[in-house]
Amino acid sequence: MPVERLERRALRLVQSEAAPLYLFALAADEVDLVADVARISRDQAGKLIGYQRPEKRSHVRQILEYLDSGDVLFPNGLILALPDTVRFKSSRGPTTTDGLATAGTLTIPLSASSDGPRPAWIVDGQQRSRALAQTKNTRLPIPVAGFVADTLELQRDQFLRVNTVSPLPVNLVTELLPEIVAAPSSRLSARRLPSALVDMLNRDPESPFHNLIKRASADPVERKHLVVTDNSLVEALKESIESPSGVLFPYRNIAAGTTDTEGIRRVLLIYWTAVRETFPDAWGLPPAKSRLMGGVGIRAMGRLMDRVMAHVDLSSQDALVQAKNELSRIAPLCHWTQGTWPELRLSWNELQNMPRHISALSNLLVRSYLSARTGSR
Template identity: 35%
Template sequence: MNILKVPALRIKQGSNRYLYSAAINGKLISEIASISRIRRHDTLLDGYQRPEVSSHITEIKNYIDSENPLIPNAIVIAFDKTVTFESITDESDHGYLNIPYCNEQDIIPGFVVDGQQRSAALREAENSDFVMPVSAFIASSVEEQREQFMLVNSTKPLPKGLLFELAPHTSTRLSSSLQKKKFPYEILERLNFDSDSPFHGKINTPTNPDGVVKDNSILKMIESSLSDGALYRFRDPATGRGDIDKMVDLLVNYWLAVRDTWEDQWDKKPRDSRLLHGVGIMSLGALMDAISDRHYQHEIPSYDQFYEDLQKIVEYCKWDHGFWNFGQNDQRKWNDLQNTSKDIQLLLNYLVGRYLRSA
């Protein structure tokens, strides 16, 4: 095992946390720290980084190879416990970071928390003498690395879907906007990855890019029902969470009934049918709340109850052909409906109204 020994300044933060400031040759960073891109193994979330952006990396590489480059922003690295700090004296905050690298197990001790594109550009640059500022900390777990990644990047223009998908897998207190998404996205993940869910593998997320249903549409549908719909009755107001198993059971029963009611629409992409388009997801979510209210005494309506009630509106639905008849002089071609607040409200009022009049 090789040990990279670099001068470092130890900075105490909090009661027992330390940050280490160092300068490391840019070519060595890829040997001591990897980029953990977000992915899934079965249903388990792994990693936390976004994919590299090749055009941005090329721009940084060209700058590093220019005549007089200067990059003042430090790369942030989370090391595991194999990395140690060695003080010059017992009481000094000046010393050395001892970083193992290129060991026999090919285990890299660090992960890049912030600066993945800079580290990639340094790896590809011809300039072999460029020294990069590094801020490092020693993490106790992968979860801590993930939390630091979110805290560092929460004020930057990261894709919201990536932050939402990471949120359920952290225990730290996030910003209020992200905190509100944790539980709804946890429900979304159950719908996306539970094998008995009709949405199994169908919801498009950063780790499931082949999904055809936008995660934001499902998330809004869940949030609306949690706020004042069918899912609200299983919610714990004190924690903002609730009985997730019952919530998922209700959602699975309903959307299985939707799938079987419009079986020929279920596998169509949103551009070819409005059933799994944002406007369809939100309006059918409101209908789920209305049907659940009618069967309130059953707590969780069964698949059969949902399926029977959905038959009452089938003739009025024009998901992939024809015209919606919203009233006198108010007809809309099926693909004129868009994922806008106005169109969503128009369609959900129509579906719920038709259902209540036929119930």
């Protein structure tokens, strides 16, 4: 008969009244009873669920080999997000607390069935938890730090913060940022709006990037058909939003803390649709076959956007036609899928997603565009 609850001696630390922190121990075979992993993915409506990256089997195997090796010292604990149904009862006596921590008993409710949902989520230590679930050393005591978090937003927030020492994959951080209340740092905060815009571009049926962007939550099978790395597009949008000369910069009211997202959406859909229609043979292909869809192409065309869209009347019904006319000024010199860029002295497939090539291609496109506009007057 399954155990209905688990009781453990614990220390209670109050760092935040909103989220009590408990330090306690679990046996290796109890971790799987108490906690589960919230894998990052999206539901049928496209809403982001979870926050954990995919399991690294080689890492799990290495940990498991160590756990089964004999004398084990395993100080690397787990961080769990506990449900608000946990209960803590402090011990009696004058030595219960030292002013920093209070000793007592923590009670964690468990599922009524062995295959039921786990009450807690693993915020840090998912690879360790998988190894612990398989080890022969089933009663090995494992240190655990658990905080009460009944919302997914708080769990995601803590997940990003505790993983700043061991960097998370950039695309995982990028996709999670719009889903949390406050970014862990000013650097990450600056990526929240661009990341949300990239999500919009990927999900909006009117977007030329619809279902083309690789995101951490993408299904492994679907990833084979995705061609644009989200980080490249995030960086391109971030530059335009932050630079005073960027076409997206005026859409943010920094003093009021507001953003005209519909205005930004219109700019992006018009420009990138014009790019797609200007280079139809290069659009939608994997970067190995089209450098337009690779990081070097996305970043360079993102910088050209700031120049091109400054000459497009967005209120006009023929704004798309205007954008295509502007892009036609540089179309003949572009070699996304074959040939050579004479000015760069590089074959099309020698262009790489590196700062030197991004800068060189950006400068070429912008310089050529401005020269063509000046010459046409």
